[in-house]
Amino acid sequence: MDMDDRPSAQPGDRTAENRRLRDIMDAIPAHIAYFDDSWTYRYANKAYAAWFGRESGQVVGRRIVDVVPAEVFDAVREPLGRALEGERVIYEYTMSDAAGRTLYARSTLVPDIGAAGEVLGCYVHAVDVTEQRRTQHVLAQAQKMEAIGQLSGGLAHDFNNMLTVVMGNLAGLREARPDDGALQEFVAPAMQAAQGGAQLIERLLTFSRQQPLAPRPVEVNELILGMAKLIRRSLPETIALHTASRNAELVAMTDAHQLESALLNLALNARDAMPEGGELRIESAVETLDAAAAAELDIPPGDYVQVTVRDTGTGMDATTVAHVFEPFFTTKRFGMGSGLGLPMVYGFARQSGGAVRIRSRQACGTAVALLLPRTVASPAAAGEAGTAAPATPLSGQLVLLVEDDPEVRTVVRKQLAALGCSVLEAENGQEAADIVENVAAISLVLSDVVMPGGLDGCGLTRFIRRFRPGLPVILMSGYVDRADAVTRDLGVPLLAKPFSKERLSAMLDAICR
Template identity: 55%
Template sequence: MNFSRNVLNCNEGRLPGCHAPGHGTMSLLPLLEWDEIAMDSGKSTPVADEEGFSAALERHELLYAGLDLIDQGLTVFDANLRLVAWNQAFLDLLDFPDDLARIGTPFEAFIRHNAERGEYGPGDIEQQIAERVEVARQFLPHTLERVRPDGQVLKVHGVPLPGKGFITIYTDITTQRNYERLIENENAELDRRVRERTAELEGANAGLRKAKANLDLVAADLRLSEARLRLITDTVPAFIAYIDRHLVYRFANKGYADWTGRTKDTVIGQTVETVMGDELFQTLLPHLRKAQAGQQVGYEYSRVRADGRTVYARSTLVPEIGADGQVMGFFSLSLDVTEQVLAQNALLRAQKMEAVGELAGGLAHDFNNLLTVVLGNLAALQEKHAHATALMEYVDPAIQAARRGVEVIRQLLTFSRQQPLEPQSIEVGRLVLNLTRLLRSSLPSTITITTQLPEEALYAFADPHQLENALLNLAFNARDAMPEGGQLRIEIAPQTIRETTGGERQAAPGDYVRITVHDNGCGMDGATLARAFEPFFTTKRFDGGSGLGLSMVYGFVEQSHGMVHIESALGAGTAVILCLPAGSPTPASERSPACPAICSASGELVLLVEDEAEVRKIIRMQLVDLGYAVLEADNGVEALAMIEQVEEIACVISDVVMPGGVSGWQLAERARRLRPGLHVVLISGNAQDSAAGLAAELGIDPLYKPFSKEQLALAIHPGP
C-alpha cells in the first residue's frame, strides 16, 4: 500500500484534508491508492479540463464537509501505523493537542501522550505503550468502550482495511450511559428495563475552498478521496444525506438509504417528496423550508416501516452557504431514537397510572367512611322497620346502591394495587373451565366460547377470586364488542421471560402462566388502546359501565407481580394477555370455617376508638344491638388511658388511621403490653395504611369498612 503526499500552492485558506488554516504552500491529505477503486487499472486518469476538476473537487468537498459535521472522532492509520486522516472531533473527544495530529504521526505518539498523562492508570509507561502498539499491529476488527479518568465514556470501533491500515471511530457515549443508568433506576421501581440509543449529532457547517493548481493530479486524488470517504460515511452509525436547494438528494449514505427502505441509487437524484411519501413530506416540509432559508433546524419525526412498525428519528438540518451568501443545499444528519422514545413513553404511562392509583387509594378511604355511615344507618332502618313495606321500597334500593358503591371502591383499590389479595397456587385450567360453564349461561347464544388448554395442568400463584373477576370483566368486554355475536376464545400456555427487552414494560424474568382472552369484535383504534387501562375511561354508553373493568384487571395483575397488555386494531378484534407468576401443584392450606351464626354478647365492655364521629356513632349502635356495653374514645392517647384505668374492658375496636400521634396498630401493640391477651379488632378504610401487614404481626385479622353488624360480631368472636 503506497502513500502519496501532494502539495498545492494555494492562498484560499483551508484545503481538503488540511487540519489548520494557512496561506502559501499547504499539504493535502495523503490518499490511499486502493485497488478497489478502478481507475484505468489503478493508474491516475488526467482531468482534461477545468470543468472536470471542479466537479471532482466539489464532490471531494461535499464528502469532507459531511465527515467534519459528525461529532464522532475518526482516524485512519496506514499499514505502518502512521496517521493518514482524522477529523477535529477526534482531537476534541480525546483532548489531544492540535499539533500532535500531523500527516505521518506514528500511532505510538498518541499512545505515549495518553500514557504520560495517566489515561491508562498506574504502571510502567513503556510497557503500556508497547502492549497497545503490539495489539494495533495485528489489524483486527474491534469494538470496545473506554472510560477516561474524568468519567467520559468512549466507544471505540476499529475496522481494518485489508493490507492498507484501519479506520477507527470514536463516539462519546457518556450521555447515553448516564441516561441508561437513569432508566435502569426507574425500571427498578416500575419492574422494567429500558435502553436508549446515542445522543443526537450536532453538526457545524464548514466551508471548503476550490484549489487552482495541478489540476490533473489533484483531480485524481480527489476521486480516490471521494471513494474513501464514501466507505467511511457508510461505516458511521448515523443517517447522512445532502439535499440541494430544490429538495433533491445529491448524496446519501447506506444508513440513510436503509432508513428510508431504499437503496442509495434509488435515493440520490430523487426529491424528498418521492423518497418520503406525500404524507411524511408534508410533515417535514416546515423544517425543510427553514433549512432552505439558511437556518439550522433540529427536530424529531416518525415513519411507519413496511412491516407496520413505527420508528423514530432525531434529525438536524445544516445549511451550506455559498460564497455569494446563498443557500446551496443542506446536510441531513439523523439518528434512530426508536428505543429511547419507546422507553420514555412507557415510563410516562407507568408514572401516570401510578399517580392515578395513589389518588384512587386516597379517595377510597374517605368514601369507605361515608359508606360505613350510609349502610349502617340504612341497615338499622331496615332492621327496625322490616315490616313497613312502603318504607322498604325506598330503603332496599338505597342499600343496593350503597353496596354498588362499595364495589366501585373495591375496584378502585384493586386498580391502585391496595386491595388485600389472598394469593395461592391455582390450577388455571380448572378455574377457566368452571368459569366457561358460567359464561355459557350468561353470554348470548350468538357468542361461541372455546378454550385452548395445555395437556398438563398449569398452576399460577394469584388470588383466585380476583382472577375470576378479571376474566369475567374481559369476557363481558368481549361481549360488548360483539353485539351481533362472534367468537370468544380463552387460551392458557406456559411462558418463560428470560430478560427484559425493548422499550415496553415487562415482568421480571421467571416462569409465568399466560392467559389470553381473544374476541373477533370491533377492536380498538390507537387512541382508545392508549387509554384502555385508565380508570373511568369507557367507550360504552353512559349507563353501559363504570370504566373500571380494565383498570381493575391492570391493578390485580400488577399487584400479583405479573404483566398485562392488549393487542387490538379496528375491525380486527382484541386480545388481552395476562401473565401471572407460575405456582406449584401444592394445594393451598385450608382455612378454618367461620362461625355460622352471630355470637351473642352478655354485656361485655368494648372500647371503641374512632376519630370520625358519624362512623363511631354507627359502630356504637351496632355494638349496642349486639348486646355490648360501649366506651368511646376519639384518639389513641385517650384510649390508652382508659385501658389502664378500666380493667373491665374485654375488647378494643380501633380505627387504624387516627390523629394524635398514636395509630391503631400502635394502640394495639401498647394495649397488648398493658393487658396481655386483650382482644383487639383493627378497622380500616383501605389497605394502604398497612393494616393487613401490621395486624398480621400482632395476630389480628383486620376488618375493612364498610362492614355489616354480622361481620363486626364475627370479628369480636371469630369462633373456634
C-alpha cells in the first residue's frame, strides 16, 4: 500500500487511544496524578483516588486541600510549593486509614515546564511503602532487642559469679556458727537478698533467651485453669477474673513452668493497672498466621496457641508500648517493680519459637497475647515418683576444680571440702590439662566454661575425652546459654551459677554413681 493510500485517523480512534491510555494508567500499581499551578487536580488514576478513599471523578477539578486529609495537606504543603517553583521533589508522608492503621507513602513531584519556562503544574508519582516501613521497623526492633539481650547476658554472667561468692560465704558463715542467733539475724536477710538477686538474673537471662527451657507438649487450657486459682488469690475483690477458650484442646510445645511464670507476671501487671478495680480475662484460642502476619512477628507461618491476658485498666500510650519489652523499663513508682516482667515474657516467647503481641489504649485497657507453637502431640503424663537411688559417698573423691576467678574458686573449694572431697585447683584450662595428664588419682573434673587463654571448659572436656575417656566432667557457668550446646555436643551436665552446696552435692552424686 502506498503511503498516500492510508486511511486518515478518525475521531473515534483518538477516543479509543485515550481510553486505552486511561486503562493502562489505572492498571499501573502506583498513584499517579497531575495538578496545575492553582493547586487543582486535573488528573488522578484509580490508585491515587482510592488512596484517599475516593473515586477519580471525586478528585479531578478539585483543589488539593479539599481532597487530601488536613494532616496530610499540612505535611506536604511545603514540598508542593517547592515543586511549583520548578524543583523536582521527593518526600514521604504518613496518614491513617479508616481502621486507624498508619499508612506510609513516598511521592515524587516532577514540575511541568511550559515553552516560556513557566511552571504549569506538577506530575505526581507516589507508591505505598507501608509494608516496607513495617518490615524495617520489625528488623530494627529485633536488632535492638538482640543487642540488649547480648548485653544482658554478659552482665548476668558477671553477677552470677559475684552471687556465687556472696551466697557461698554466707552459707559457710551460717554453718560455721549455727548456734549464734545474733549472727543468723544478719545472715538470713542477706542470703534472702542474694537469692532474690539470683532470681532477678534468671529473669534477665530469660529475656535475653539464654535461660534453658524444658519444652514439652502442654495442655494450655488445663494450665490456665490451674493458674487461675493462684491468680485469683492475688487479686483484690474489686477485680473480676474470667477465663475463656475458643477451642477444647490446645496443646502447645512449651516449658510449663515458664508459661505459668509468664501468665502470673501478666496478671500482676494487669492488677496494678486497675487500682480502682475492673475485669481481668485470660483467653486461649488457635491462631493461624499467614505469611504476612508471621513475617510481621518474625516467626514462621502456621498454627499457634494464643493466650491473651486482657485488662480494663489505665492502658498505655504508643510511646510507652514501644518500650515495654526493654529490661528495667517500668511505669511503676520507684521500688514497685523491677522492669523485668514483660521482658521475661518476651524472652520466653521468643525462645519458645513464638512471639508476643500487645494492644493498649489509654483509659481502655491492655491486651498482651502470647503465641506459642501448637503441636498435635499428647501432653506428657506426669511421671510417677520413683524410689530415690542411694547417694554415693563423696568422701575421698579427688576433684580437680578449674576456675579463673579466685574468689569463686575459693567458695567452690570450700563446698567440695565440706562434702568430703579432696580438691586440686587450676586457674585455666591449660594448667588443668597438665594436671589431668600427670595425676591419675583424679576422679572428677569440675570446670568453668568461660576461661581466658586458648583452652576453655569445652576444649578441656574434649581433651579429657581423648586422654582419659572414663573421667567424669561437670561444667559450671554463669553463661547459661551455653547449656544447650554443651549438653548436645559434649554430653556433660552443666551447673548454673550461683549454686548451693546442696545442688553441687546432688550433681556429684548423680555423676559419680
